[in-house]
Amino acid sequence: MARLWGKGRFSSWDLRTLDYLKSLGVDYLWLTGIPRHATGMDFVKGDPGSPYAVSDWTDVNPYLADRPEERMKEFSLLVRRVHRKGMKLVIDYVPNHVARDYRGGIVHHDWCDGDWTDTLKNDWSSPQTFGEMLRILRFWKALGVDGFRCDMVELVPAEAMRRLIAAVKEDYPDTMFIAEVYDRGNYRKYVEEVGFDLLYDKSGFYDRLVSLSRGECSARELSWNWQFLSDLQPRMLNFLENHDEIRIASRQGLGSAGRSYAALGVSLLFNDASFMLYFGQEAGEDASESSDGRTSIFNWCCPRSVEHLNCATHIGKGLSDGESAVLDRYRELLGLAKLPVFASGKCWDLCYCNLSSPGFDADRHFVFLRYDGSQTYLVACNFSDKPASFRVAIPRELSPVCPEPSVQMTIGAWDTAVARLR
Incomplete structure (x- = not known):
């Protein structure tokens, strides 16, 4: 979330910030809200608008740059900094829809899915849409982007996604494609047939770990989910938080970060799936400024723990004793997860x-x-x-x-x- 760290600019992701992320064991940095999205229009959600209502797929948001007229250069410098620190950069790719004020060659309908009223549904029956989507992905690859977190892919024809991934990987074989998939019955299809590298395991471990941490299900369900995944486990992406879910430490979640350490241990150490850490989670961010326990992606804000982390990263102080204790526990478990015995044993x-x-x-x-x-x-x-x-x-x-x-x-x-x- 580029706009929610530091001063909300590409430049805020400086070498000290990247050193901090590297110290946590981060290999891939996923930044939401990079491609230019609709803002300042009467149909947008929140103040800046949704990062998933993209209006121009070959531009970045001007508000992320110190000098908006040089925004593409500033983004390229960020990519170089990430690579210099030995990490890779992932951005969002939204194949299902575009903003209502979209400018470009993707063919779209004049209606939207559900309540996504700031968007219009893409028309994948048009060959022009496929060609434009391939051009867009190649555009970002040429800028040095290493991977794409692909939004709501179950709403897009699977065959189109298969062809798209295959075409990109023909030129850029190391590209990472991560799928947001919710139907567990589709997991194997999207890995083995469509070609995704990683899938959200939201409907598997996430749902069970949260329910278990609330006392709503049995730990036996973790064994059942493990058996269900079988050889797909290395292709899963485990998490306890993301932009759609309630903050684990919020009052609507578990009420404190400390109550999530059992779930964290399973997510990180039980299988050899990858793990996604959401910004501020490692300091116990509780979304106290929100009414629903989530950190809004539709408004300008700087969550308290994220502001404290930024200060600690740059001036060596700023975290409360409670935040420091949570961060220490996360460092301990994240460090274990990087050991070969946990990563691939x-x-x-x-x-x-x-x-x-x-x-x-x-x-x-x-x-x-x-x-x-x-x-x-x-x-x-x-x-x-x-x-x-x-x-x-x-x-x-x-x-x-x-x-x-x-x-x-x-x-x-x-x-x-x-x-x-x-």
């Missing part, structure tokens, strides 16, 4: 063999083993408001990577405990 769900273990609650506790050729870690997550202590039984077939038949684990309420066994 094998996983063994241990819940099934601990159903009768004293103190273990299969509905509130979740335990698993991660291991590779050199390391073994035991992870236990407690989705309960009470501390837990129990011995985790290790099946005999895992003795080559964990010779102990059982391991004692003690976990705080709503927390994750990690033990290195080898």
Whole structure:
């Protein structure tokens, strides 16, 4: 969210900011609101307008530049800074619709989907639309953009997206395509047939982790979701927050960042899916300025924790004690997730063999083993408001990577405990 960091300019994403992100383990930086969108019109949502109502696909928003007349140059300099720090840049691609004042070659209807009244539905039956979309993606690739988070792709013909991805990757094979997909029954189709690199796992782990953290479902559902995903897990994108969802620490969410540490442990450490960190989440942003627990993408604002993070990044102070504690916990778990054993090692769900273990609650506790050729870690997550202590039984077939038949684990309420066994 370029306009919500620092002074809301490309230049705010300076080397210190990028160093901070790199220190968290960030590999890809996704900035929403880069392509020029409708603003200052009577149909736009909020003050600046929605970043998903794009009016010009070959321009950037002038308000993001220190010198609007040099905005494309300033964007190119940002791309260079990101690459200089060893990260890659992702922007939004919106194939389903354009702004009502769109200027360009995409053919569109005169109606919109649902209540997206600031947009018009694209007409993918026209060959001109496909040709223009391919030109647009190549335009951004030529500027150095590394990937695209593709909005609401289930509303677009899958065959058109397949052809589009294949055409871009023919010229730029390393391009990352991330799909916003909600129907779990479509996951395999969009990976294996359409060609996306990563998919949101909103309807899988996200929904279950949030429900579990609210006491609304059983931890057993995490095992079921893991089994459902099977070999698709490396192609998933796990998250606890994004621009559509309620802030996890908000009063409408879980009420505090600390109550999300069990969910964070599962999201980061259980499988080898990628993880998306939403800005300010790592400092416990609670969206206290909003009425619905979300950070608005339709208005000018600077969330409190994000402002504090920006100050801490540039002058070395600004975070409250509570924000610092949350950031420290995130750094700890994010650091573990970067280890090869968690990034690409094998996983063994241990819940099934601990159903009768004293103190273990299969509905509130979740335990698993991660291991590779050199390391073994035991992870236990407690989705309960009470501390837990129990011995985790290790099946005999895992003795080559964990010779102990059982391991004692003690976990705080709503927390994750990690033990290195080898």
